[in-house]
Amino acid sequence: MLRLKQIALSLALVCGAAHAADDALIKKGEYLATASDCTACHTADHGQPFAGGKAIESPVGEIIATNITPSKTAGIGNYSEQQFSAALRQGVRADGASLYPAMPYTAYATLTDEDIHALYAYFMSGVKPVDKATEQTHLPFPLNLRFSMMFWNALFLQAPGFTSDATQSASWSRGRYLVEGAAHCSTCHTPRGFLMQEKQDEAFTGAQVGPWFAPNITANRVSGIGEWSQQDLITYLKTGRLAGKAQAAGSMAEAITHSFQHLSDDDLSAIAEYIGSVDDSHAPAGGVSRFGQGKAISQTSAFRGESFSTPVSDEGARLFSGNCASCHGSSGEGTQDAFYPSLFHNSATAENNPSNLIATILFGVQRHAAEGDVYMPPFGAQPNALNHLDDQQIATLSNWILQHYGNAEVKVSAEQVAEIRHGGPSSxxxxxxxxxxxxxxxxxxxxxxxxxxxxxxxx
Incomplete structure (x- = not known):
């Protein structure tokens, strides 16, 4: 009898250890899924986690994110681990069809077998299945022929796996692994070539992503973020803002909300260390940083005393006063706590590419971080809405802001605003x-x- 109890106790201990190991593996997979920002694409607004259905803007048309829950009828529940790995690292579905690189498998190719195993455990055992099929992606002919991606992959997809650099620190190598792999920073911040491939010799120097512009994040002190300290970058990734320099909006706000702020301090430090070592060999060494342009100025006196029924002497000043000054201040200085940022010494107003300024006015800002939610209303709402500005008004307002607070050499047209309003430049x-x-x-x-x-x- 005693012998049976001992056996039962041993079995319980073994099972408990196995269960704890499984839980640890699933937890690791969950962390990697967070680092990979799977939620941003595969969870629709107000939708169920990872159930897909979200339309992702691309230069060649809308791509619908798929259901990646373990549903056996609508998701990936029937995928083997090998098929799961092929989808993540080679862009090939279980049925053999090719994925479009809007799913950043070109970056996920970097993931190790060990991390793929953890991700598979999480998605199969830690995610609730949702038996709801998503719409199909319908790109224009001939891009709807998925087999064409086989040729694209042959040209541009690297072999799976990651090799650390023995000449660098372990933290630097971890940062490179995260930046080039799970966090897929290059997917947005690297310019694309004619065939929509990343230009590796211009890595992280900035690129258009739909209506937004992912800026240069190299260590160049003029064109990039070289004047930021490692702690500055960590603060930005945790909160989505760096007072007097930048604030996250668009897809970067999503990355802060769903991914970066949840990473460990060690991993954020590693990312900052690696990014701080990436230079932009094409950029000029001298010039004015985009984080130091503009100054406080108020032009409200230009139209004081005028009635709204008479012509306004400065339409840009009137639009600014009526739509922006209540939050950003009459002189564009923002609030003292920088919750509402200043419009000078601000990357959005000092870039050579005005897309982020236009998109911010059109679509607003929504970001969720530990320090609180950030919200700016969109002014590109439907006609007849209270906060609607048309394309010409947004162009006029943008030019006024650029002239007084940012890069005065940049000009915005109503046509540019219309292009950003409809999803950005097409390929x-x-x-x-x-x-x-x-x-x-x-x-x-x-x-x-x-x-x-x-x-x-x-x-």
Whole structure:
């Protein structure tokens, strides 16, 4: 009897240890999923976690994020670990179809087998299945032919795995692993080439991402964030803002909300260490940093005493006073606690690319961090809404802000505003691909006609 009790106790201890190991593995996978910011794309607004359905803007059209819950009817519940790995690191679904690189498998290729195993454990055992299918992605022909991605992958997809640099510190290597892999920073911050591939020789030097511009984050002190300390970058990644310099909006606000603020202090330090070592060899060494431009100035006197029924002498000043000054101050100085940022010494107003200023006015800002929620209302609401500004008004307001608080050399047109309002610049790749297909079809028809004529002549 005593022997049986001892056996039972041993089995209980073994099972308990195995269960604890499983829990630790799932917890590790959850952390990696957070670092990878899976929520930002695969959870729709007010939707169930990882159930997909969110439309992701891309230069070639909208791509619908899929359901990645362990549902066996609508998600990835039938995926083996090998199939899961192939999807994450090679961009190949379980049915053999290719994924589009809006899912950053080019970055996730860096993930180690060990981390893939932990992610698989989390998504299969730590995520609630949602049996709801998502809409299909419908890109224009011929980009809707997914097999074409096989050729793209052959050109631009690196081999899976990660090799640390023995000449660097363990923290630096960890930072590189996170930045180039799970956090996929390069996916947004690196310019794209003709075939939408990342330009590796211009890594992290800034790129257009839909309506927003992901700025230069290299260590260059003028074009990048080289004047930031490592602690500055850690503060920004934890809170989404750095007083007198920058604040996160758009997809970066989502990354702060769902990912970066939840990472460990050690990992944030590692990311900051690695980013601080990445230089921009193409940028000029001298010049004025985008974090030090502009100054406080008030132009309200330009229209005081005028009635709204008479022409306004400075339309930009009137738009600023009516829509911006109540939060950002009559002189653009923001609030003392920097909750409402100043409009000078601000990256959004000093970039050579005005997309972030335009997009902020159009779409507003929404960010959730431990220190509290940040909200700025959108002024690109539907016509007849209380806070609606049309394209010309936003262009006028943007130019006034740039002239007085930021990069006065940058000019904004109503056409630029309309482009940002509708999702940002589109890629010529669709038109060129369609033109190429049409040309190929005409060539085939011409060849067939020539063969028919030749055959008739022989007869």
């Amino acid at each position: 010529p790749l669709v038109w060129l691909a369609q033109s190429g297909v049409a040309a190929a079809a005409l060539a085939v028809i011409a060849l067939l006609v020539w063969l028919m004529v030749r055959r008739k002549r022989r007869r």
